[in-house]
Amino acid sequence: PPAHSHRDWIGPPDRLSNLRPVIFYVPPEESALERRLREARQEAQASNQRFWARHNRAFRQEKEEFIYSRLKAKGLEMRDESGQKATLNAEEMADFYKDFLSKNLKKHLQYNRDWYKRNFRITFLMGQVALVRALRWLRWRKKNVQQ
Amino acid sequence: LTGLFVWRLRNTGVRQIPCRFVRLYHVANDRLITFQYFNFLKRMYVTQCNKDLSQRAKPKSDSVVCPFHELQQLDQEKKIVHKISPVSPVHQSETSSRKELREMKSAAETEDSVMPVGAESKEDRQWKEMKLRLDDLPGILARLSKIKLTALVVSTASAGFAMAPVPFELTCFLLASLGTGLASCAANSINQFFEVPFDSNMNRTKNRPLVRGQISPLLAVCFAASCGIPGIALLTLGVNPLTGALGAFNIFLYTCCYTPLKRMSIANTWVGAVVGAIPPIMGWTAATGSLDAGALLLGGILYSWQFPHFNALSWGLREDYSRGGYCMMSVTHPGLCRRVALRHCLALIGLSTVAPVLDITTWTFPIISLPINLYISYLGFRFYRDADRSSSRKLFFCSLWHLPMLLLVMFTCKKSVQEKEDKGNLSGESHETAVEIRLP
Secondary structure, eight states, X not given: OOTTOOSOEEOSOOTTTOOOOEEXXXXXXXXXHHHHHHXXXXXXXXXXXXXXXXXXXXXXXXXXXXXXXXXXXXXXXXXXXXXXXXXXXXXXXXXXHHHHHHHHHHHHHHXXXXXXXXXXXXXXXXXXXXXXXXXXXXXXXXXXXXX | OHHHHHHHHHHHHHHHHHHHHHHHHHHHHOSSOOHHHHHHHHHHTBOXXXXXXXXXSOOOOOOOOOHHHHHHHHXXXXXXXXXXXXXXXXXXXXXXXXXXXHHHHXXXXXXXXXXXXXXXXXHXXXXXXXXXXXXXXXXXXXXXXXXXXXXXXXXXXXXXXXXXXSOOOHHHHHHHHHHHHHHHHHHHHHHHHHTHHHHHHSTXXXXXXXXXXXXXXXXXXXXXXXXXXXXXXXXXXXXXXXXXXXXXXXXXXXXXXXXXXXXXXXXXHHHHHHHHHHHHHHHHHHHHSSOOHHHHHHHHHHHHHHHHHHHHHHXXXXXXXXXXXXXXXXXXXHHHHHHHHHHHXXXXXXXXXXXXXXXXXXXXXXXXXXXXXXXHHHHHHHHHHHOSHHHHHHHHHHHHHHHHHHHHHHHHTBOOHHHHHHHHHHHHHXXXXXXHHHOO
């Protein structure tokens, strides 16, 4: 993002976590409230990134292992004669999906609670910041009109 | 010149959106849903899942762009940015900075020597300023409120209204439809607000406005409130309190029960089916003001319909659901998933037969609707037995046209109010005329 911009910038989805990173703009006269908001958003972003990157990587790895073990059990190789990567059909993968979901359920429940709390807090702070800014703008308008 | 062309294309694209809404609304409020509408639905592959809206015929997700190419693009953009910024004024008024950005964007696009379609996917890979553009706002809000799904919900509510055994009142009908639509927008927006990181990880939902940062969560919540509160108020004050209460309950059920439950247990599907069943009940109570057996029957039909529809849809999304952490029957209890779908297809036949018993329709309704109900049950049975992608797709697409057709047939077989009144008054009238004749 350009150096002179006064706003946040959002980027393309991350390769691992599929989340879009945000670069936050730090205004020179940032109030305490605005700083709390920015830090909450940065923290949430970092925590989400960590969770999903790790989770997706684990998914990919376990999927590969599963495919490998199943192919081996069937006596096939990872790549067939034409060099194409051998895959299992959806029905065989279904066992893996079921397994993976049940294994990670507890992790997801914890993450959900966390995410909801963060989301509410960030939105509430946004509301407070917006309110303060609106009041400030109204006061500035009144002062200008009086002048 | 290509840049200008791309820029014009983007502009016209945005301006076209409002017309599409108007067309959809006209169609949705038209009780006689035409066959062209079915085809439109089929082509767009829009799902009437109250949970999620999808466009099935999705192009394969963007192939990984060569990192060098990407860097080169970013570099180019940076160069352009630096070139333009010294020239334009530095003063930070809203309109001027917006114009400045527009110029920058169009200049950036001029440098893009790709076709318009390619430009869109390339733009997706670029860093974007998190700023709300007013001309994009209608499109963004439409996607936030899942406007197509809302239109379908409103049409089921109007079906409920139409089936109620009372004379048709236009103002009541319009108020009820508008209120239901606003409530649905609110519920959908809150749902997207809750699900940002999960949506970004699923192929179907990764282009939603909150995921892409086109709108802030605060604005999403404010929009939801500004749709939901007037919507419910409209229903409570303009129609009747019962409808308003049902609307508010439905919003609560969808946002606070269904959405969190999706990640906790498979019971979410049943809750979601109730969410889908309530709009026609709302339509009925809007017309009559009371909760009759007819309303419950209509709700029951929609409740049963949800299962083949959603279970078939979720069969093809098992990987995304598993990775995203969603507890769906198709992933955890595949046998149950197919059994339930079949069970409810058969229940539809049963419910259609009950309709004339409750005096809602004539006896022609179960007879005429039997073919389509049998067909969907057959597909449900195939899905149960084969449990593969093709049978699930067939069942899903069948459910898309089955419901509108069933509601249409139901409406045409509706027992007219006159008939019922005549039957009731027959004995009373003859008595009265007899008395009158004797008097003079």
